[in-house]
Amino acid sequence: MAQSKKKDSAPPTVQYFAAVLRLLRERAGFTQDELGALMNYTGSAVSAVETCAKPPTDEFIDAAEKALDAGGLLRSAIKYLRLERYPVYFQGFVQLEQEALSIASYCTQVIHGLLQTEGYIRALLACNYPPFEDAEFEQLVQGRLDRKAIFERKPRALIHVILEEAALRRQIGGPEVMSRQYEHLVECAARPGVSIQVMPMNQAEHAGLRGPFTVIETPEDTSLVYTESHGESILVSRPDKVAALTRRYAMIRTQALRPDESVSFIEQLMGER
Template identity: 35%
Template sequence: MSGNKKEERPERPSEVDGTAHLFRAIGKIIKVLRNNAGLSQVELAELTHCGEDLISSIERGVRTPQPDFLLLADPALGAGGVLTAAVDDVRQALARARVRHPDWFRSFAKAEAEAVALHYYAVQAVPGILQTPAYAEAVFRYRRPLYDEETIQTRLADRISRQALFDKWPGPTMSFVIEEAVLRRLLGGRDVLREQLRRIIEVARLRTVHFQIMPNDPDEHPGLGGSFTLLTPKGRREVAYTEIYGHARLIIDPEEVRMYTERYGIIRAQALTRRESLERIEKMLGEL
């Protein structure tokens, strides 16, 4: 390559597909409008009938601003129709995300969205539904074989769209048990991990969520077989889901599901309590 020729920079995901970028941009606009209106996050939360944590997450691009929220926020912020004008684009983006999951994942994505109870055990990475955009991008960008830029952005938008579950009311009962080693892995770098740990704390404080850490030092461990998810669809029996390198399996056999349920119960019994887990994450943040 000639020394006078600049090396072309690969397109960033947001330059290929603007879905995730749209949500981040709206979050930034809301923050500017809120500051200009002289409102705190708590005050905006009261005006839009939601939690302060949701406002913070939307402004940081961690949570998707739902159409109903935008319709309430526009007059509250004196936006003059700026946020209302984005409602149709947000609806279309959410609709695209709902149908773009890979074929092997669609059965689980549908079951997850409709579930009344969800329980996640993670040993490799933070569960997708908890991931920040930066953490999720690191997961997709550094996997092998490599994804192209369009696929990275599509998968990223799909993953973040799943977090709309946290905005549902009544929402599903949710629990997470994550291996401590996962939360110490510097995936994406220190700044990315810091943001991810703060996001976990934010979600773990929701009334519908129970969060635990499996510490690194137990002398026995019932879950070395890998990550799995237990979910209960409305009006149906509990099922289990596993996934290894794109090979997904939705398990419906009652006896096999029972074994996963039993394993999860023992894992939760051996994990740190909710309070201990949050204290452990705060300590991790202090060490970064």
């Protein structure tokens, strides 16, 4: 009964992948343990995917594709499974983000998702209320990690993030998690095409006080603005509104610490650990 409930509550693509995996495995004459051994996974890991208790990772899919000689049938699901790892309200933005020429984000409460470590991601998602079910939690963690593929994309996207000092000082996950998060931010700032700025709290009055937002430049050379709050999102496309918010972002950028000053600021926080 519990397994049936998990299957019914899983996203449609996860359910379909589970059914196809089981069909291919049974046609090949493998038990779950036998297939797992070929994939360097346990039989229980195969069972978890087939029962929708856990969504498949990209690595799991690649291993199953090879072990079952699936002719691309399993691997072709990766694109669609990745999308279903995100909340419905966020799926449209993820598609835009992964194709964007440039991304410019102003963040107030937490560190930008593209810049988060896995430890920070897990601690942040654990704060959700009501709490996520285990399978949904793991799915959201993997989805956020998947977004980092943008850093390896060619042509490279230009990424600029302004972080409020409060987001840096908030001890999500505790000192150890934050220490690694600070290190990761410094590493990210050294990447080509990535720029990070900090809005210090002593800049009491600035243009960003109305809240966070992201400006996206699409491959069609148009700009859009994305905002979200409490599981709801807005995608702004009206040219005059986009232009106004783009100008606002430019002002916030001038009021924040310079990129080099920002890295020094983060390194100072590291030294306070």
